[in-house]
Amino acid sequence: MPPFELLTVIHVVFSSRIAGGERHCIDLANAQAALGHRVHVIGSAGSAVAGALAPRVTFHGLQLPLLRGWRVAALARRLGADICHGHLGPACKAVARAGGSTRIGTLHVGYKPHHHARLDGLVCVNRAQYDGLPKAEKQEASVIYNWAPERDTAARRQTDLRAELALAPGQLLVGSVGRLHVSKGMDLLIQGFKAHAPAEAVLVILGEGPDEGELRKLAGGDPRIRLLGYRSDVDAALKSFDLFVSPSREEAFPLAILEAMRAGCPVLSTATQGPQEMLAGQPARLVPVGDADGLGRAIAEELARLRALPAEDRALQYATKAYDRGDAVARTLGFYRDVMRRQAAQPQHLDDEEKAIIA
Structure with a gap:
């Protein structure tokens, strides 16, 4: 077991099928659960994502797309989430409403203010993404490269x-x-x-x-x-x-x-x-x-x-050390804790929407 306090982590991804961003979410959730963290994934009911998760990861399927942000916030609060981590734009927009937990988003595509501006931390998957962020967002962002999960052996x-x-x-x-x-x-x-x-x-x-x-x-x-x-x-x-x-x-x-x-x-x-x-x-x-x-x-x-x-x-050798799975998982967990520490050191001000959700 890792020599630090275990976290309750919720990943959010609303896709029905599995492509690159979804595969990253699935493998990250599975890796965190294997380290002993309490991991949940919120997605759409019937999504292929559910079948790809490890037994230690709990999937919560939302039947309808209505009020997803409010429902994600309520579920995160009920589960006692330390981290609520969104993958792809609609999920990040929903995670932004989950006041009370640390809200993280991964920029699998790119930064969009209406999806990402209200999050507490951003994971950039390349350096150009980070360089293109608004100045205020860079203070709460980190570049963590993805990796290529193994497929069906x-x-x-x-x-x-x-x-x-x-x-x-x-x-x-x-x-x-x-x-x-x-x-x-x-x-x-x-x-x-x-x-x-x-x-x-x-x-x-x-x-x-x-x-x-x-x-x-x-x-x-x-x-x-x-x-x-x-x-x-x-x-x-x-x-x-x-x-x-x-x-x-x-x-x-x-x-x-x-x-x-x-x-x-x-x-x-x-x-x-x-x-x-x-x-x-x-x-x-x-x-x-x-x-x-x-x-x-x-x-x-x-x-x-x-x-x-x-x-x-004809076969080639590539330098792929920068895309190591174990290192990326560890850096992601470290980023969670860095953002949590910064939040703990600052006074928290909830907006009216977040107050309504908590109420």
């Missing part, structure tokens, strides 16, 4: 994506992992690949989302392009990729890139906020954001470079 043992796709030994496989949403730029990837990738190359996209139908139309029946939907065996699939591509229009801290780095996969990414910092000094390539033609040309150039190398020499 049973699925990882069974997957051979190249065999599944019936690829010939010499075929090069380009892959991407992410939600099928305009922000992830999968349309740019498909356009660029169709225009410039060699005829024998294959593109696979792992993920689900609202843009799946449009992306299939964009692929136009090209047999080289496969949308495989949600997969729990991403870690194994990445080991089959010859080139990983992140085509996003915006990214704060893409876990998929960390997973590709862990797999030793060559990485090509758009120069969004997170990858610029993550890939600085790494053996990876950045291209301009939103340029389908430039992305396609870079894919063709990288595939030509890889084809010239023996297969055994």
Whole structure:
């Protein structure tokens, strides 16, 4: 057991499905519970998040989205929460109402005053986020990098994506992992690949989302392009990729890139906020954001470079010490305590809304 007082921590995330921010919330909650802290997660009833939590983490599902801030505040008060930690904008907005506990938010996407300004502390997932905060917010913020949680180990043992796709030994496989949403730029990837990738190359996209139908139309029946939907065996699939591509229009801290780095996969990414910092000094390539033609040309150039190398020499080694899970969990708990100490040293003034909740 850790040599300090255990905390009651509530994480809040309202997503029905699991993507990067949700995975981070789940793994952080599970890690804190494993250290002996009393951990709860508040989310939407029926959310996939509930099934991914460790047995020691208690899930509370809200049936309706009405008055979520008031309900989160009431539940945090009933559970005696020391920390109420929001993940993604709507959850952070609800956590801001939870007076009586220390209110933390993680900027999985970016700072928005109407979501984050009333929180007691902010976790930035990259340095650019911190540098862009209002001056007053920087005093209550810390940069703590995310990490890439391990995925399903049973699925990882069974997957051979190249065999599944019936690829010939010499075929090069380009892959991407992410939600099928305009922000992830999968349309740019498909356009660029169709225009410039060699005829024998294959593109696979792992993920689900609202843009799946449009992306299939964009692929136009090209047999080289496969949308495989949600997969729990991403870690194994990445080991089959010859080139990983992140085509996003915006990214704060893409876990998929960390997973590709862990797999030793060559990485090509758009120069969004997170990858610029993550890939600085790494053996990876950045291209301009939103340029389908430039992305396609870079894919063709990288595939030509890889084809010239023996297969055994294509895997890369990345410096990933900064993204250590244990260190990030410890720093997060330390940040909680720092904010709590600062709060204890200052007189507390509740606004009318917080007084009403307490009453």
